[in-house]
Amino acid sequence: MPSSEARDQLCLDCRVRRSVADLRDEHARLWRKRERYRGTQANVQQIGRQIARVEDRMGARIKELVPNERQAADLLRRELEAARGQRYRIKGV
Numbered sequence: 001m002p003s004s005e006a007r008d009q010l011c012l013d014c015r016v017r018r019s020v021a022d023l024r025d026e027h028a029r030l031w032r033k034r035e036r037y038r039g040t041q042a043n044v045q046q047i048g049r050q051i052a053r054v055e056d057r058m059g060a061r062i063k064e065l066v067p068n069e070r071q072a073a074d075l076l077r078r079e080l081e082a083a084r085g086q087r088y089r090i091k092g093v
């Protein structure tokens with residue numbers, strides 16, 4: 001990581017990870033909740049919308065830290081893959 005990207009002794013990757021840490025926890029909580037409600041379609045759809053809002057907020061925070069759009073998109077994709085877990089396919093990101 002080039003020193004020009006370091007600030008507060010943390011590289012950009014680490015600052016991004018730290019900035020969305022609480023949202024990743026919230027995302028994981030909602031994801032588990034949705035799995036519990038799998039049998040109830042209305043609940044699953046509602047929780048799905050909450051998950052989408054959390055993901056939007058993660059994207060907004062990353063954009064604040066990363067001015068370059070492509071780099072911000074890559075970092076968001078990485079955070080979402082980590083949040084959703086490897087067994088889930090990423091769509092529309």
Ligand SMILES: [Zn+2]
Pocket residue numbers: 010011012013014015
């Ligand atoms: Zn780092």
